[in-house]
Amino acid sequence: MFKNIKNDLPASIVVFFVALPLCLGIALASGAPLFSGLIAGIVGGIIVGSLSGSSIGVSGPAAGLAAIVSAAIISLEGFETFLLAVVLAGVIQIGFGLLRFGIIAYYFPSSVIKGMLTGIGIIIILKEIPHFFGYDKDAIGDFAYNQMDGQTTFTELGNMMDYISPGATLIALVSLAILILWDKVLTKKSSIFKLIQGPLVAVVLGIVFFSFTLGTDLEISKEHLVQIPVPEDFSSFLGQFTFPNWSAITTSGIWVTAFTIALVASLETLLCVEATDKLDPEKRVTPTNRELLAQGAGNMVSGLIGGLPITQVIVRSSTNIQSGGKSKLSAIIHGFFLILAVIAIPTLMNKIPLSVLAAVLLVVGYKLANPKLFVKMYRMGWKQFIPFIVTVIGIVRLDLLKGIGLGLAVGIIIILYKSYQNSHFLHIEDKSNGKQKIKMTLAEEVTFFNKGAILKELDALEENSYLELDVRNTRYLDNDIIEILEDFQEKAKNRNITINLISTRGTVENPDSYIEFFKLKPTS
Structure with missing residues (x-):
């Protein structure tokens, strides 16, 4: 010393x-x-x-x-x-x-x-x-x-x-x-x-x-x-x-x-x-x-x-x-x-x-x-x-702890916003055979913070579209997201949207149940 x-x-x-x-x-x-x-x-x-x-x-x-x-x-x-x-x-x-x-x-x-x-x-x-x-x-x-x-x-x-x-x-x-x-x-x-x-x-x-x-x-x-x-x-x-x-x-x-x-x-x-x-x-x-x-x-x-x-x-x-x-x-x-x-x-x-x-x-x-x-x-x-x-x-303007608290709150909001943005990657291809092909790749971790962003993209899909949903890199998928996909299944049928689910275990077209599928696949 x-x-x-x-x-x-x-x-x-x-x-x-x-x-x-x-x-x-x-x-x-x-x-x-x-x-x-x-x-x-x-x-x-x-x-x-x-x-x-x-x-x-x-x-x-x-x-x-x-x-x-x-x-x-x-x-x-x-x-x-x-x-x-x-x-x-x-x-x-x-x-x-x-x-x-x-x-x-x-x-x-x-x-x-x-x-x-x-x-x-x-x-x-x-x-x-x-x-x-x-x-x-x-x-x-x-x-x-x-x-x-x-x-x-x-x-x-x-x-x-x-x-x-x-x-x-x-x-x-x-x-x-x-x-x-x-x-x-x-x-x-x-x-x-x-x-x-x-x-x-x-x-x-x-x-x-x-x-x-x-x-x-x-x-x-x-x-x-x-x-x-x-x-x-x-x-x-x-x-x-x-x-x-x-x-x-x-x-x-x-x-x-x-x-x-x-x-x-x-x-x-x-x-x-x-x-x-x-x-x-x-x-x-x-x-x-x-x-x-x-x-x-x-x-x-x-x-x-x-x-x-x-x-x-x-x-x-x-x-x-x-x-x-x-x-x-x-x-x-x-x-x-x-x-x-x-x-x-x-x-x-x-x-x-x-x-x-x-x-x-x-x-x-x-x-x-x-x-x-x-x-x-x-x-x-x-x-x-x-x-x-x-x-x-x-x-x-206030004091040390209040200032830190405000900065931390703003930092958390920004993290949530970026998490909302970065839940998935979307790639749209030109229409062929009357169908627009969209590839959505989910992030490594997708939580309930990402619900809004994913739901917005799914609801924006046109009728007669073809959606490739790639989850090969996803390590954690929150149950809230699975439920969104489950709910979208019925919407897809009504709008004639074909869903192709790509995972490490292979490819499934229009799966009957996303919940059952992800129960078989470890998500964490």
Whole structure:
């Protein structure tokens, strides 16, 4: 695991700087204590990172669960009772892993997964633009369309124009220039620029800028900085940990909440695993059942010590990949950096301008939502582009799971449509002896989805036609199709249509019973 430390250590630093404000922001958006978000980030990095089979995935509190968490804390009448639901959700996730539910991840179309990555990239860009200009009314981890401050993703962009902070904007512009220069020029000049990452330089410069502009017109006020809780001493630090209310375990509401968290967290994790594997330059495949076991263990630990629910998250995972992370060591180290920030240097971390971290996230978002991908997906044809663009719009306008659900629904409709089209091959020959000869070759698998297409072709046959029905390549023929042929038998007699059935067992003209014929012939 340590052979790639020269890549994993710099990557873990960048992931840490991205994860830090997201952990705090997601906790704020969830209506939970800020420290609970940091606990989830630490557990996601160290515990889940150690147990997971993913080489480059990073886990932590998820923005997609913020609404569920916020509602659950209210409905369960207390954060301690909610923590019990998180622990039970972890137990349920372990059950999902043991039952091998991870296979679900392999059934999401590639176009939908690419749409998911692009949609998340666009959300990051739209959400970070206000923070880039020093407008921080909304939590930096709130990725929902309807925000906790009463605004939406798009109205927030209009409101920020009246609240631009000169100092925050200036350092954000400088940071963005550094990140672009680092990525496009300097890393190609020398290996030292790969070891020392651009985001680290930008953050250090942001701290220096804040320190030197105090008392000037460019001073960045406290609300535009990272805000880690600063304990007065070790005992007050320990006092930030919260523990589950075990007395509520017999109530039905706790189990409903636990199952909801387990289901949504598992789906988000599996989607992220599939997306992360596609981004992985080495194209490694994550064992999904093991991932569910790791996430379950992580949620149990997080809930036991006062943390938010955990999933594998695409923002931190993609940041890890873009920063050159090679193994799970990167995720683990970022967890230890979070511990260091909370215990040893919270005051220093609280001097980091949010606009600098917004610049880092803007670069991450742009790489996820690269305009070239839209062109590529369009050129692949409408069957790929439509599920892709529907997923993107759904994620931006609604939320992650709803966007994925819409894209998946459109993908299924397209599959059914193509199945409807591809059930058979029809060849029409010129009329001879007063009869039109038609050859219909059925596909390898013909199911009830194909009923409409086949019935349409049979009903369109002219009177006095000659139909050759070739089923030699058909491995599976649904009983619904056999019944259609059986019903057509009478229509054929009335319209003087001759049917010649060609099979591997020979040729039968005007068979008396298709049902009896296919009972003799294995259809699966």
